[in-house]
Amino acid sequence: MAGDLLGGGAAMIELDHLVAGYERLAITPTLCGTIEKGSLTAIVGINGCGKSTLLKTLAGFIPPVSGQLYWRGTRPVIGWLAQRHALESQFPLTVHDVVSQGAWPHVSLFRGLNAQMRRKIASAIDRVGLAALGESSIDALSGGQFQRMLFARVLVQQAPLVMLDEPFTGIDEATSLELMELILEMHRDGQTVLAVLHDNQRVARHFPETLLLESRRACWGDTPSVLTTFENARRA
Incomplete structure (x- = not known):
């Protein structure tokens, strides 16, 4: 049934007739189902169907238009990677400054970064291939370098739940x-990953579960079944 994810893991998030949108304007169809702990899920659909809006709702940035969102257990720290255009690159920050922001869940307000955390930050910067640019200003980065930096911040954070918007x-x-290999690495390490994506071929290769949003309905389940349904609907 649409909305029922396959897999035997414990539920992390339950969606009970959830509709995402802004203020009172509904954008997504009604969603019922669960996101399992440790799952790797792609959110796909045409532009304007509410993919990013849904992700922001799940992250708690905006409230649902209707329905409910339940956390099973304590709401975890969320590793968030926003769309590139949603981020300001003109602040006087270095790559190291931005990646260090990922340490905040693990750092005391009064003690600051200890040696172990500094090593972890340096390792994350090196892992994404930016070791030579640690002290570079972020406004000097190319688009790819900027995205690598954001992934490094998520790596440092080591959040149980990671949400990636395009x-x-x-x-x-x-x-x-x-960067796809980094996502798979996070998943292998036990992190739950939700990603808004446009490339269905990449989704088919790497993501076991998919949530497909359309204007009036959603198809949610194992990726081969969901993408087959999508292709059949396009041909109809």
Whole structure:
């Protein structure tokens, strides 16, 4: 049934007739189902169907238009990667400054960064190929370098739940492949990952579960079934 994810893991988030939108304007169809702990889920659909709006609702940035969102257990820290155009690159920050922001869940307000955390930050910067640019201003970065920096911040955060809003937009395929490997690495480490994506081929290769949003309905389940339904609907 649409909205029922396959898999035997414990539920992390339950959607009970949830509709996402802004103020009282509904954008998504009604969604019922669960996001399982440790799952790797793509959110796909045409432009304007509410993919990013839904992700922001799940993250708690905007309230649902209607319906409910339930957390099973304590709401976890969320690793958030916004769309590139939603971020301001003109602040006088370095790559190291931005990546260090990922340490805040683990750092005391009064003690600051300890040696272990500094090593973790340096390791994350190196992991995304920016070791030589740690002290560079972020306004000097290319689009791909900027996205690598944001992934490094998420790596440092080590959040149980990671939400990625169009992580591959505006970057070349070689960089996209490297960042996809980081996503798979997070998943192998036990992190739950939700990603808004446009490339159905990438989704088919790497994401076991998919939520497809359309204007009046949603198809939610194992990726091969969802994408087959999508292709059949396009041909009809």
